[in-house]
Amino acid sequence: MTDPHGIGLTRRTLLQAAGATAVAYPLIGTMAGAAHADDRSEVADRLVVYPVPDGVPTNASFSVKARTPNGQWQPVPVLRGTTKTINEKTGAGILRNTSVATFDFNGTVEVEVTSAKGAIGSARIRPLSYGIKPDVAGDTVCFSLSEPRNLSIEVDGEIFDNLQLHANPIEAQRPEQDDPTVIYFGPGLHTVPNNVLMVPSGKTVYLAGGAVLKARVEFRNVENARLLGRGILWNADGGITAAFSKNIEIDGIMVLNPRTGYACTIGQSRQVTVRNLHSYSSGQWGDGIDVFSSEDVLIEGVFMRNSDDCIAIYAHRWDYYGDTRNVTVRNSILWADVAHPVNMGTHGNPEKPEVIENIVFSNIDVLDHREPQVLYQGCFAMNTGDSNLIRNVRIQDVRVEDFRWGQLINMRVMANRYNSSPGRGIEDVYVRNLKYDGTRANMSLIVGYDADRPVTNVTFQNLAINGTVIADTMQKPRWYLTQDMVPMFVNEHVKNLRFLDAAAPAATVAPQITSPGEAAATARQVFNHLIAATALPTSFNAEGLPKGLTVDKNTGLISGIPQVPGTYTVTVAATNNVGTATKSLTVTVGHPA
Incomplete structure (x- = not known):
């Protein structure tokens, strides 16, 4: 869909140009209405609920309603998602329905969830780290929220026939319907030719709340393009693809029940931001977000419940070639019904070996992991093959709840059935403030391939297993290895493995900043720059940033949308227990093109 003459397309023309068919539905709820520029400001206690178009499956296991304090209760539609687990005896997939509901709010909102099964014996709301304790009265669970949350409400221990609730913030970016740079889909069920929407450079695809698009959205060889809204991509072959592109923003979309393929693929692209994406899959190769041969990627605030890896970070595969670096995943929730919540390193290019480096996972809740195959287990898996080298990985502030079947850590230089050669190694991994509470974890693995392809320089700091901090200084029989206390198997090709408590000095020298001294951005487009440094830094800073950019002092990520063209001199810093480097x-x- 293009506008070759640059004359601008109205909303109606855009839908016709896409070949879209749609039935319009009104929004429902307190202060609900079309998205206009004059209602973008945040106000206290506001609730917006969106309809579900005819033809999109709903689920009857729960009824949900919400209200602002002293407001009228508003019904919240409940969608039907599908999950898949693997029968460990036959290898067959087991499909189950699950419930998904969503609304937007500011301020405070009260929620009531009623079970169709009748009286509730017990209920819990996860992630448990949120500390939300619901009230239970008969067949109803009640709670309130004062900030956006992605939640799993589980009645009587049920994790399949549960309710996932996405309580989103009020949208901050809502384009006008007649903006000539916007491909606008209003509430209703939409289709496009061949079930693929190709997005041109400089365009924004907007899926309004209540819009369901039965298609895959592709950014291919484009730049300065966006996919925004509160709408849903449903029942297509895959969800979103950003390939050979730059300056791509994806925000607020749900990918529900794709027939096959990944919810989001990022291949050989730069400057990609994926924010507040919700994904449910049960098809073959049902990964969440997969990154191939890409740089300067931010994934934040996502909720992934998938039938394969939730987040996968690789180098070469298919038509994508080159290193992968500077990928940050933060403030997210991962639920792997099959395979790994996080997997890194498997795919690469043995003919021209590649590097996967400067990878950060920060503030992550892992709700589940189920994988019967021992060599495909690991809530956090670094399985480097195909002559890849993984280096400079930070995993910090992570809570892992008691999962069904698998390992906490699987870190191996290896070659499996997907590889034509083993990896070259894994080096410089810093795992800090990782907490696991549970009883079902199998033994973790850290395994080098041989003396020339080892795992080196791995530091665990404040690793807490059921409340016990695993440290080389902990009380244990003197002939026990520290890794026995995890438990974890470590082979002879692992060098400089350390377990430290929270107070121990992790570094012996001050950091050195290794990230480039120059970065190019485009005004009014997403920008990500990760401050990378040696010697286990624990905090970062940046002074003199352009308007629209901020620095995350925990991860070192400079991100945002710069507003004013120009050249800016910024001083970046990395700090560890020894000192600070600038x-x-x-x-x-x-200027944008």
Whole structure:
């Protein structure tokens, strides 16, 4: 769909140009209405609920309603998602329905969830780290929220026939319907030719709340493009693809029950931000977000419940070639009904070996992991094959709840049935503030391939297993290895493995900043720059940033949308227990094409 003459397309023309068919539905709820520029400001205690178009399956296991304090109760539609687990005796997939509901709010909202099964014996709301304790009265669970949350409400221990609730913030980016740069889908069920929507450069695809698009959305060889809204991509072959592209923003979309394929593929692309994406899959190769041969990627605030890896970070595969670096995943929830919540390193290019480096996972809740195959287990798996080298990985502030079947850590230089050669190694991994509470974890693995392809320089700091901090200084029989207390198997090709308590000094020298001293951005487009440094830094800073950019002091990520073109001199810093390193970073913000 293009506008070759640059004359601008109205909403109606855009839908016709896409070949879309739609039935319009009104929004429902307190202060609900069309998205206009004059209602974008945040106000206290506001609730917006969206309809579900005819033809999109709903689920009757729960009824949900919400209200602002002292407001009228509003019914919240409940969608039908599908999950899959693997029968460990036959290898067959077991499909089950699950419930999904969503609304937007500011301020405070009260929620009531009623079970169709009748009286409730017990209920819990996860992630448990949120500390939400619901009230239970008969067949109803009640609770309130004062900030956006992605939740699993589980009645009487049921994790399949449960309710996932996405309580989103009120949208901050809502384009006008007649903006010539916007491909606008209003509430209703939409289709496009061949079930694939190709997005041109400079365009924004907007799926309004209540819009369901039965298609895959592709950004291919484009730049400065976006997919925004509160709508749903449903029942297509895959969800979203960003390939050979740059300056791509994806925000607020749900990918529900794709027939096959990944919810989001990022291949050989740069400057990609994926925010507040919700994904449910039960098809073959039902990964969540897979990153191949890409740089400067931010994934944040996502909820992934998938029938394969939730987050996968690789180098070469298919038509994608090159290193992968500077990938940050933060403030997210992962639920792997099959395979790994996180997997890194498997695919690469043995003919021209590649590097996967500067990878950060921060503030992550892992709700589940179920994988019968021992060599495909691991809530956090670094399985480097195909001559890949993984280096400079930070995993920090992670809570892992008691999962069904698998390992906490699986870190191996290996070659499996997908590889034509083993990996080259894994080096410089810092795992800090990882907490696991549970009883079903199998023994973790850290395994080098041989003396020339080892695992080196791995530090665990404040690793807590059921409340016990695993440290080389902990009380244990003197002939026990520290890794026995996890438990974890470590082979002879692992060098410089350390377990430290929270107070121990992790570094012996001050950091050195290794990220480049120059970065190019585009005005009014997403930008990500990760401050990378040696010697286990624990905090970062940046001064002199262009308007629209901020620094995450926990991860070192500079991100946002720069507003004003120009050249800016920024001082970046990385700090560890020994000292602070600084470096000058020149950020050039160009005009959009």
